[in-house]
Amino acid sequence: MPLKAIAHRVAIWGERAFDRLFPAKTPDDPVLDTYRGYSVPGGIMLRGRVLAALRRTTPEPEQSRWQNLREMVSLFFTHEVGGVTVVATESGVTAQSDEEGYLTLKVPGEFAPGWHQIALEIEGVPGSRKMARALVPSPEARIGIISDIDDTMMHTGAYSLVRNLWTTFTGSAATRRVFADATVLMDHLSDHGRNPVFFVSSSPWNLHAFLEKVFDRAGLVTGPIFLRDLGIGQDQFISRGHGDHKGRSIDRIMEANPDLPFVLIGDTGQHDAQIYLEACHRHGGRVKAVILREPGPGADDASRAAMSAIRRLGVIVAHGSDFSEVAEELERGGLSI
Template sequence: MLKQALARIAHPVEQAFDRVFLRSTPDEVVIDPYLGYATPEHILLRGRVLTHLRRTNPAPEANWWVNLRQMAGLFLTREVAGKTVCWGEVTAQTDEEGYFTLHVPRGEAAPGWFSAEVAIDGGEGATLEALVPPADAPFGVISDIDDTVLETGAYSLLRNLWTSLTGNAMTRHVYEDAVTLMHGFVRLGAPVYFVSSSPWNLHHFLRRIFERHDLPKGPMFLRDLGISRTQFISGTHGDHKGAAIDSLLAANPDLPFVLVGDTGQHDPQVYLAAAERHPGRIVRVILREPGKGADRRDLARIEAMEERGIVVEHGTDYTAIIPELP
């Protein structure tokens, strides 16, 4: 109720601010490309139309103030609504926050990364990519990002904000055991997807970190921090992660899934709820225990998942799990 009330107040304020200071319908616009994914019928190409792209210039020696200014700049986007994006005869319109999804018929698309040159009216085109899983994939993997593969201190709000806002793509720490674990899944033929409560503004930033540390390339499901008439920000962390899991299980109806996360942001609760919504689809859960580790509520939810026949592995790192993978 509180968030709905805040939304009713904040939405017209945001619209007025955008009309005066940010949003416009410029002659030239660009696409911020996001990695997409496939369903049995379609390949979903995703992106966002902006007036221009904002990128950081990371340097290992940059001080916290330089990093903070560059990170803040990523959020000062000028989104463009009502633009048409097309690939051949397939079109999509951008919404009020500039987002779009093209539903391209999957047809006989080969497994791997599907690539398409898309066009936009009154602006530059872009190359969009989407992951098409192999027909013989043994399972799918949905992995959290914060404190699962990327150290953020998300279990502590202040630590998370400081780490996220004052670091850059050259200084952020990725867990080496997570890199090894994800590559093990890829060698088994499993498609890997990533979920985070980070906003879509950080998609390119996160991709640079992943590339620098040789993490497997995978579609990301990030969070819309925009304000609508009915929602102040885009739900809770759990709502967002649960919705992403639901979408990916629906997109891969024949695959069982492995969920990878941590105990710092209620992943046991989210993963148990997902297992209850999708009986038999979640076969394994792997959890890192950052900070103080699993509390009694986490342990109770882990036990509840095990009672459903799910293999749950948890500890301070993934080293005990990695030897099982090729």
Template sequence: MAKAALARVLYPVERWLDRLRPKRRTDNLVIDPYLGYATASEIILRGRVLTALRRTNPSPEGSWWTNLRQMLSLFLTREVADICVTAGGTEARTDEEGYFDLHLPREDAAAGWVSVPVTVEDGESRELEALVPPHDPPFAVISDIDDTVLQTGAYSLLRNLWTSLTGNALTRHIFPDAVALVRGFEAAGAPVFFVSSSPWNLHFFLRRIFERHHMPKAPMFLRDLGLSRTQFISGTHGDHKGGSIDVLLAALPETPFVLVGDTGQHDPQVYLDAAKRHPGRITRVILREPGKGAGAKDKAAMKALEAIDVRVESARDFSKISPVG
């Protein structure tokens, strides 16, 4: 209800501001690159066309006010709709928020990371990367980010906002036990994917944090901060995460999945719903218990997962959890 009320107030304001802006530039357009992924038959390249890239210049000694201004600047993007983006003989057009997906034939692409040159109409050419999983991985992993691998405090709205807006890429911290667990998944031959309710504007920001902590590179499924007449920020946390899980299970239809999350934002229920939608596909759920730990609803969802033969492991940290079970 609060999000709907915000939408009713902010949507007309956004439309009014759009009318005040100068006409969109169609020269020197740039691509904000996102890490893509592959199915058995396709390589899917992802990105967003903007008039300029927004990047921060963080400092370990940066004040909270400097960090806040730099973080807010990441959201002041000018996206460009209905622009043609091409890779080889494949093309796509950007949607109203500037996003695009390019679906290329996988053909004989070897497992691992592939890099493909992508050109935007009246703009730059940029290499976009995609993870091509092996045809028969032992399992695949979908992991949450906030409070699962990245210290955030998402279980508390005020703490989440303060941490997210006043830190920077050099001060935010990854849980070392999460790095060890994900590296273990990678060593076992499992493709890893990250899902978060963070907006796509933070894709590069999150990649910088992950790289600094030596977290393996992996495709991210983030959320559009779209504003409509009735909705402020697209969908709910559960809807976004559940939809991303559905996409990835469809991409690897013969592969069992391990879901990693935390009890701070009701991941157990989201994962239970996904397991019910995809019987037998989710074999294991691993959960961090931040803050006060699992509540009654989370515990009930965890028991319900076990009742349908999903192995559930939960702890304050992942230090004693084996990546291969």
């Protein structure tokens, strides 16, 4: 048996043993944490999590890195609540939270374009009501945009684990910066909001509200965010890999928007070129352009080979240390925004 599989089994056994020895008390008043939802054929998909309490950062621009560290670390010490039924109050549709507290709920119906607010609450607990936001793209949209976050939209140093952790945990929503050229490019590609934008990151769901603050502060186009669970479960050990998570998210977004071609945006620091090449093969003809920022040391041989392979498929590839000339490259390539 592979070492990883053995470690996975040991981790599950250890987690169950810990839960038996130190059972977590079910809170009297669990709360809902909602994430940005998205439309699918025939309805809207809502996502959220049931927790004992919400944890949020309240940063001040002048606070120290030590204060930032304490606040960021606190986001990961959550008490998840499984087996809780959550209901969309207007439609009556329900879903039950899993062992990590996560839930996905599809609300059927026809919804007008734009952002919708849908009330969710824990069944039988009206005081738990939260509004979940979900995006329905305009029928006039010409393309969809799927973008990575770390080192693509904002500086993280994800190509270096040590630098990534330092930047993530010692920054705050008041100090983290979205690249100015990313804000301009996303506004251009979205045509000021007409074309839908989706963000995909290997960061955990614990950072969803934090990322919303950073994006809103920067004026970045608003879109659903796809993050990942870092817990231990029967089908994963700590988390699925970066490429697997990103590939699954791309597939889910494209299945939800079957009539749209897409532009994929990422960077060369975390194998996005290879991941996007695989997406081009899976979704033949629907990926019209791939845009890659080259952070840190720049593109390696594997990324350059993947970019060449993407071009051979007839997909526009724009890459460089910044996004300043991307719009012109896409126009020269014949992409209509």
